[in-house]
Amino acid sequence: MTSPNGSTDVLRVEHISKRFGTVTALRDVNLRLAKGEVLGLIGDNGAGKSTLMKIICGFHQPDSGRILIDGEEVSVKSVDHARSLGIDTVYQDLALINELSVYHNMFLNREPVRFGLLNNRKMRALARAHLDDMGVHIPSVEVEVAKLSGGQRQAIAVARSVYSRSKILLLDEPLAAMGAKEGVQILDLVRDLKARGEVSMMIIVHNYAQILEVCDRVNLLQHGSITFDRPTARTSVQELTDLVVAEYRAARNGLRSV
Amino acid sequence: MTSPNGSTDVLRVEHISKRFGTVTALRDVNLRLAKGEVLGLIGDNGAGKSTLMKIICGFHQPDSGRILIDGEEVSVKSVDHARSLGIDTVYQDLALINELSVYHNMFLNREPVRFGLLNNRKMRALARAHLDDMGVHIPSVEVEVAKLSGGQRQAIAVARSVYSRSKILLLDEPLAAMGAKEGVQILDLVRDLKARGEVSMMIIVHNYAQILEVCDRVNLLQHGSITFDRPTARTSVQELTDLVVAEYRAARNGLRSV
Amino acid sequence: MPDISDGLRESPAPADVAGRPAPDRPRLLRRVRDGFLRRREASVLVVALALGVYFASASEAFLTGDNMVNITQAAAPAAIVACGIVLLLVSGEIDLSVGVVAALAPFMMHYAIDFWGIPAVPAILLALLTGTVIGLGNGFVTVVLKVPSFITTLGTFYLVTGIVLTTSGAYPAEIPVPVDNQIGQWLGAAPWAHLAWALVIVAFFHVLFIRTRWGLHTISVGGNLLGAQEAGVRVGRIKMGNFMIASTLGAFAGLLEAFRVHTIDPNLGGGTGLMFTAVSAAVIGGTALAGGSGTIIGGALGALVLAELQNGFNLIGISANPYFLILGGSILLAMIANVYLSRLRRAGKTT
Amino acid sequence: MPDISDGLRESPAPADVAGRPAPDRPRLLRRVRDGFLRRREASVLVVALALGVYFASASEAFLTGDNMVNITQAAAPAAIVACGIVLLLVSGEIDLSVGVVAALAPFMMHYAIDFWGIPAVPAILLALLTGTVIGLGNGFVTVVLKVPSFITTLGTFYLVTGIVLTTSGAYPAEIPVPVDNQIGQWLGAAPWAHLAWALVIVAFFHVLFIRTRWGLHTISVGGNLLGAQEAGVRVGRIKMGNFMIASTLGAFAGLLEAFRVHTIDPNLGGGTGLMFTAVSAAVIGGTALAGGSGTIIGGALGALVLAELQNGFNLIGISANPYFLILGGSILLAMIANVYLSRLRRAGKTT
């Protein structure tokens, strides 16, 4: 169970399959994540990236296959269970509760408590600090998240996990709604986390430049299977784009030239 | 009321301001969109981009200022009213109805009708064609959108407007969740529309490379006002990034070197 | 039923990504069966049929024509009102006053004919219109003044109750002579009138719900209010309209019932009783209380299930006190079975 | 009230992006006022006070101590049950059976003491526990078997009604001797017992709701079920717990009422009556029927508003038939005012 670089993989996914009714979302997926590694996962829309992530974090149950954490097989029963195993997730749909304030959302299900009561003061202070860290401006941490802009909402979801001190972070398009500045800032944060070497991350990103900036390795998920796995050092935006887009480009250009 | 290039502006926004409670989202915003032009709108998260869009499309009412369509002042009373004026919008939150099928969502509030009954057959066929056009694979157009992946959902929202034959299209981060291939394909679609010259578009995008690819002009919204307006031909990704990110980069690097 | 559940378990896979070829079983049969199973009403229908089979075996009177009339008469008012309630619930609202509107409508007809000298047909239309206007009022207060519909219609409930009681002196009236004839027969006195009206109305609203823009927009409004607004759906109009539909149907059900029981009773509808039955029927039929999804036919079948339970146990002759016990138990059992069936259905669904 | 509405219109702007400096009015006063206005219960409180002022001017008996006891006794059971109902509604569920559980609980106490020879205090605990167990059953069928709670608790409603009627012979029983003493006084017979219990329970659940993880998770579950699940909130546990809370509070309210009216009546909660009043109180207080938001104190104030209306119009001497008319009209007026006030409040809110 040791990865090429000699260290034990914190996460291994083996032969995972998943169907929704008649839709096969994942077919015999294998994937590994080394300690301290940042893995980029790319693929077409509907390729099954989010589904894979939701299986690892216990939200979905796989139809077959197994998951190993630190080399030990576990059946991740629920999101709560995954958290107790040190896995935390930023969902593509953000999983925010519109009715709650920014700071309550940021600490949802991980609320600091004092004498059985919520420690709101602490949550507020930390929430403000985290958002400042990410360069995201929000009118007030007490406002309901329903009233926030798309990027502000995403920042909250990202902050929720990134500051959770989990050992495995799964980030599903964490930068999709972020502005240029905020995107850079969050990538910096990811690099900081990586530098400390305690956290392993799997990030789904559609922007290949960003992938190359922070990831150690990149996997391509196509039609429910991993079809490409290479260290970022040995690939380029062009290669990745070609892998995914070339086919279409060619067809399109052919069409145009007709 | 003629723009520098001699043609009449299809859309002018003058001195628009908007507050939400104590949050000032927009402050004296001026903006214009020429016929056939594609305008890129960029800005930090929470800068007010979506708010501006929602005012133009009649979802919000401005506190002050006015909107001119084809040189005539109109007060856009509702989204429905805006549509009748030829304005259509892709919202950042997509505005999909989870409970409805893909094809019903795609034609929401613009359903083809025969003898008073929905023409489902037509909707299904068109929906399939549109999605194929955009290169987005979806199990079936009859599935409820709740079951789709993030990118598939966005594709539906984009298709809804892009194929609406409106004369002004407002697209709020239409590529945020799109994969590389699908993103390219949608940008191609935008270019096709532009080539036909009938549609004017305002697109909010955080990815500056994409902006330069399709936009004629780019506006920067900062803290509720337009602070930068230049044809894309006379700017670059670097300049835009510097405009927005430089400040932070400098601070960050300063911090690092400490 | 081994056949059905067998079918439910199997998953035909034309849209399968893996491209598994479709098995070469007779296609038409399969399509009919799939078509049935894909309908969300399928499970309630199975429950309704199963109850029918049970009661038929428990009492031979169950399947007699007379008793069919009785069941349809018991089910029809709830089914009719449920059409309106489904639309309202789906669009995210509720109407508590629909049952007392049912009580008011026949009184309006009575006043119009006996006190104001209005001829039969206009009097009946006036009675229906009263319902429409009350619905409009509910819609106005809810949509424009933004009072939650539960409270709006609670207020209307008391208001209309008060109107019925004060104007009638809380005393029943007789069916006016000008309508106590063929008209009355058509409107509820004849044995099969209830069934006929229920079928027509349910069919109409079923088509309205699934095949018109109104239905689609009703779902949109209840499924994602903000999204519907963003898409330009005229949210207020949809809600108001549904309030008016529900109230008018309430008035109509009241007329049907008044003609059937041949008296105009201030307590017709049992206060919140009819509303309660209709909401129960809607929810049993698969309509979500929280809005966004539902079915008209399901609501009608829900009303049928409730009517069967009521009729069957009374046919058997369960005494007053244990009756409730048995009714409660069977509602729970039937609905657990219903949920189980629809889970099977979903598991076997194509999409 | 010009002062208040004046205040409501003004929007203090500490978080203003434009950085408008805060006006130099006395800060403490402003903070107290803002704190009040920021609370969503503010508008219902204003309505409750306004009603109080109106009735006090219409009848001098309104403000007497005796009548205060009347009002608190009328409001307390609904306020107590509303605590549970608010939690349930916020988490996206409902309990129709809570009123008949209130009827069952005192009978359980009666059976335990008089038939099974259990001492007073354990018998009372047993009565409460009966409620808890019924809540657990409701939760199980709803959460695990996935029957919509409206239907689950409709079944439970009939089931428990049947249990009450069959075991009691549909006849009232007397308060058992071992509790017809100081215990009974504490539990509802003493004039101010209702108020005391209501205050304690409302305060407890208010804190539970706004200051504990339970409350937060209740909101999450009702506001965004999928999101809450994704965040790892134990959705099933929250819902089950809230069912148990609601049913237990129903049982407790039933005991209070039985001791107060000094009889154990099979019709104690009036079937769905108590549930209806509690849900109305919750919604009046600002709880959304569709889940995701609500307030405990609002629910209690809602119960107070309803009790005031009932008491006030009775005091003035309105007879039954017009009473409903007037009640309906005033509910509508009061709630339109309420919505108007809370819109003013929101307009003036800081965030």
Next chain:
Amino acid sequence: TSDSGTNNRPAASGGTAAAGGAGDFPATPKWKFVMVCHVTTNPFFTPTQYGAQDACALLGTEFQWTGSKDSIVAEMVNATNTAISAKADGLAVAVVDKAAFRQPVSKALDAGIPVVSYNADGARDDKGTARLAYIGQGLYESGYALGQRALEQVDSGDVVGFIATPGALNIQPRIDGAAQAIKDSGKSIKFESIGTNADITKGLSIIDAYAQGHPNLAGMLAVDAGSTQSIGQVVKKYNMRSKGLKVAGGFDLVPETLAAIKAGDLDYTIDQQPYLQGFLPVVYLYLYKLSGGLLFPSETNTGLLFVTKDNVGPYQTTKTRFEGSDTAQKMVERSGAIGHAS
């Protein structure tokens, strides 16, 4: 017929009335009496309210009709307590629960408010309160009479008793009384009580279903107006008279019930003279107040009358306040001999 209106003002003034007083009674304050009922909107009590209204018009007093709509004791207690707080001048309470009203009635009496009970007076073994007098006919007793009368026509077989709301205090005692009467007779009759519904439309369906499931019924009884009228309709619908049904009867005088009696589908219905249950309490309370307590309200049995095919005529042909079927004041002419036991 004179229509002196339904307002509450004193009717005709004749003789030498003291200034402002009714008739030749001295001037009195406009006393306000509160009547607490268990089913305020039930048609049974419509004539009761007219009776109270007429008495108030006669005597220059006023009354309030309140209580519970759905026989909820707590609501009645609330209404009673509120009346005491409002310092009502007199109280008439339908004491449907022997334990619940003891304290409120005592409290009223302590406060100097005279209290009578009407329509219901606690349980058989315990009148439950210290009220000054009872005006009415016991619910249980009337139910007992219902059963006894049925026994005149039935000796064996199945008899069913329909009750709209099992456990409700206004009718549960009636059905218990009927059951007891049949039990006391020692005849081999199987009596079963069946719940119908407060909503008459549901009730009719339920009675219809029961009749179909039990075609050999010997008797059908009901204890509320809705169920009674529905029995008549079902008997007619299935022509049960020709299938061994020996007796059908119930309570109250709503039009459809009277029509069924006339047609012979129902044998009898019980008239409890609800008008008097409203008229007399007001008169008694007035006299008590007027006489400073010297004229003590007297126990009054308002009686119970079986309306049958023989005497249903006048009930049907004339709509009157006395039966609740009309609001207008008018004199009902009658002629001929008055029926009596020989």
